[in-house]
Amino acid sequence: MKVEIIIAGFGGQGVLSMGKILAYSGLMDDKEVTWMPSYGPEQRGGTANVTVILSDDKISSPVLDSYDIVVALNQQSLDKFVPRVKSGGILMYDTSGIHKRPERNDVKVYPINAMEATLEIGNPKAYNMVVMGALLEVMPYKLPMENVVKGLKKSLPERHHNLIPLNEQAIEKGRGLI
Amino acid sequence: MNDEIRLMKGNEAVAHAAIRYGCDGYFGYPITPQSEVLESLEALMPWETTGMVVLQAESEVAAINMVYGAAASGKAAMTSSSSPGISLKQEGISYMAGAELPALILNVMRGGPGLGTIQPSQADYFQATKGGGHGDYHLIVLAPASVQEMVDFVALGFDLSFKYLTPAMILADGIVGQMMEKVVLPPQRPRRTDDQIREQCPWATTGRKGLRKRNVITSLELESSKMEIINHRLQARYREIEKNEVRWEEINTDDADYLFVAFGSIARICTKAMELAREEGIKVGIVRPITLWPFPDKAIEKAAEGKKGILCVELNAGQMIEDVRLAVHDRIPVCHYGRLGGIIPSPAEIVEELKKMIND
Numbered sequence: 001m002k003v004e005i006i007i008a009g010f011g012g013q014g015v016l017s018m019g020k021i022l023a024y025s026g027l028m029d030d031k032e033v034t035w036m037p038s039y040g041p042e043q044r045g046g047t048a049n050v051t052v053i054l055s056d057d058k059i060s061s062p063v064l065d066s067y068d069i070v071v072a073l074n075q076q077s078l079d080k081f082v083p084r085v086k087s088g089g090i091l092m093y094d095t096s097g098i099h100k101r102p103e104r105n106d107v108k109v110y111p112i113n114a115m116e117a118t119l120e121i122g123n124p125k126a127y128n129m130v131v132m133g134a135l136l137e138v139m140p141y142k143l144p145m146e147n148v149v150k151g152l153k154k155s156l157p158e159r160h161h162n163l164i165p166l167n168e169q170a171i172e173k174g175r176g177l178i
Numbered sequence: 179m180n181d182e183i184r185l186m187k188g189n190e191a192v193a194h195a196a197i198r199y200g201c202d203g204y205f206g207y208p209i210t211p212q213s214e215v216l217e218s219l220e221a222l223m224p225w226e227t228t229g230m231v232v233l234q235a236e237s238e239v240a241a242i243n244m245v246y247g248a249a250a251s252g253k254a255a256m257t258s259s260s261s262p263g264i265s266l267k268q269e270g271i272s273y274m275a276g277a278e279l280p281a282l283i284l285n286v287m288r289g290g291p292g293l294g295t296i297q298p299s300q301a302d303y304f305q306a307t308k309g310g311g312h313g314d315y316h317l318i319v320l321a322p323a324s325v326q327e328m329v330d331f332v333a334l335g336f337d338l339s340f341k342y343l344t345p346a347m348i349l350a351d352g353i354v355g356q357m358m359e360k361v362v363l364p365p366q367r368p369r370r371t372d373d374q375i376r377e378q379c380p381w382a383t384t385g386r387k388g389l390r391k392r393n394v395i396t397s398l399e400l401e402s403s404k405m406e407i408i409n410h411r412l413q414a415r416y417r418e419i420e421k422n423e424v425r426w427e428e429i430n431t432d433d434a435d436y437l438f439v440a441f442g443s444i445a446r447i448c449t450k451a452m453e454l455a456r457e458e459g460i461k462v463g464i465v466r467p468i469t470l471w472p473f474p475d476k477a478i479e480k481a482a483e484g485k486k487g488i489l490c491v492e493l494n495a496g497q498m499i500e501d502v503r504l505a506v507h508d509r510i511p512v513c514h515y516g517r518l519g520g521i522i523p524s525p526a527e528i529v530e531e532l533k534k535m536i537n538d
Contacts, residue, residue: 013449020185020358027185035358061450062357063442065526154185163322 001031001056003141004064006144007131008081009073009094012126019050019153024141025151027053036062047076054141071135073114078102090138094131108140112177118170121168126170133174145171180184182363186353190260191361193218193285194228195332200270200367202253203231205244207263210296211352212286215258221355228369238263242270242283249279250395252375252382255338256286261302261419262293264310271345272311276383276397277393278412279341282332284348286355287493290521297520298352300442303497306349307471314409315415318346318423319470321441325359333364340378342419344412351493353443353522419472426474430456430479434463436532439478439502440491441467445522446486448491451528462532475505479504487511489532491523513537 005022009015016037035129036051051067053059066086072078072093082102087089090108096115112134118127136143148171152164186194189212194203196219206216216234224230231248235241241257241314248255259267264285274281287302289295318338320331328350335346376384385392399405429449431437438448445466455462465481467474482488489511490499496514497527515531517523523531 023358024185027183033185033360036353037356060453061447061525062353063447063522063524065448065524101230154265 005069007071008077011046011048015048018128019052021155024154025148028147028150034062054152063068128166130174135172137175137178188325189214190218195329197224200369203255205241209260209263238266244425249281252379256282268311276313278343281345282335295520300493425468429464431463436462437488438464452523478505480504
């Protein structure tokens with residue numbers, strides 16, 4: 001098993017921390033993992049993306065040309081990464097704020113409205129976990145939920161562990177979008 | 179799951195590794211993309227546990243001279259910075275090489291020259307391997323390609339620098355510093371006691387207590403005839419290091435027609451490029467120098483036997499390629515593919531460059 005994922009969106013959407021929780025969940029599931037951010041002078045409102053690779057074997061390059069799964073959370077990221085989904089791969093995007101839909105017939109496309117689902121939960125900070133729930137649902141590699149919870153515990157500082165049930169709720173909400 | 183298996187950034191991993199090695203002191207000044215080293219050490223508060231000193235100095239120059247002072251008393255001391263900060267440290271590094279002192283220096287390279295960018299680069303290869311500061315000296319230079327190697331090379335770097343009494347450098351790039359991977363941390367080693375330091379470092383300024391002659395730590399010697407003897411001693415030690423400490427990794431070199439030579443994280447990108455090229459029937463292998471000094475010239479010469487060409491892939495305008503050409507005596511074509519200023523080549527771009535080289 002090897003899955004190469006990029007999550008791309010605006011800074012402040014929780015892209016990097018979603019990648020971190022995904023990577024930690026993979027680690028808890030005994031996988032090799034690499035988390036590679038597009039680090040730079042980034043800030044809220046700018047673009048941010050993170051490549052996450054989960055694999056049974058040693059991972060070679062942290063830098064990739066194409067991905068098994070692209071998760072795009074704004075128009076800029078969608079435009080940039082649509083051509084870079086591997087044929088037969090998965091493209092997931094949040095429909096809120098998207099005015100130009102992707103044109104790919106050789107990949108599975110999952111438009112989700114994670115923004116709306118997050119508002120239903122009532123805590124905008126849970127947005128990235130709603131997206132992650134949807135991602136976990138479509139990912140061919142099935143990450144057991146118990147390891148995702150372990151990943152959450154490892155990723156969040158202890159003072160935020162009271163938020164784990166909210167995050168779990170958001171993940172379930174996201175799964176429901178598929 | 180083993181509690182010691184963690185997910186962390188390369189920079190963070192160095193902080194953990196330093197504490198666990200039993201490092202006595204870290205002296206640094208923040209600069210992207212390696213500020214997490216100092217940040218992590220401050221968060222881990224090792225002064226409460228092992229007694230390790232962690233100090234943010236007023237400048238890079240102050241930090242390296244604090245390392246000099248600590249090293250002179252036999253302590254395991256380190257500093258870290260990124261390219262412009264490492265330039266500031268060169269005087270202190272040269273002095274430590276001259277005074278035959280052990281120390282560990284981490285450079286997480288960023289694009290230059292000058293202040294440059296904060297994105298990954300390998301443009302400090304010349305500076306790290308050819309001296310950097312003034313005078314005839316070499317650092318032992320280790321190039322990690324993974325977060326795990328960032329951890330492992332802290333111990334290796336300290337061990338080698340104490341064995342050969344010369345500073346060692348971990349020459350990393352922003353990719354290795356900033357990415358998170360699975361790491362296995364070594365067990366906590368106790369810091370050496372004063373008695374152990376006296377035994378291990380009879381040259382150190384540990385207090386003579388009236389029992390031995392004075393130890394003088396200096397790089398100054400005004401008499402040329404004596405200075406030449408010191409230089410010969412250093413050179414003899416460098417030859418020893420060249421004989422004993424060359425490290426490299428080879429992947430699929432046996433059946434290959436072509437070779438990539440790359441170090442650090444770029445060797446990992448080349449591994450993916452190698453997979454892509456082989457899918458198209460181009461047989462390419464990889465030599466990854468792990469010690470950049472001493473350089474694995476004999477290994478490269480041997481691996482290059484019967485090959486049609488070498489592509490050096492570096493995040494610079496062509497630095498390691500000079501050592502590669504010397505290693506193969508220009509018997510086969512050696513080409514270069516470099517990205518500059520913080521741009522990272524993708525695996526497919528590297529394959530394209532390989533094809534260009536083959537078709538030229």
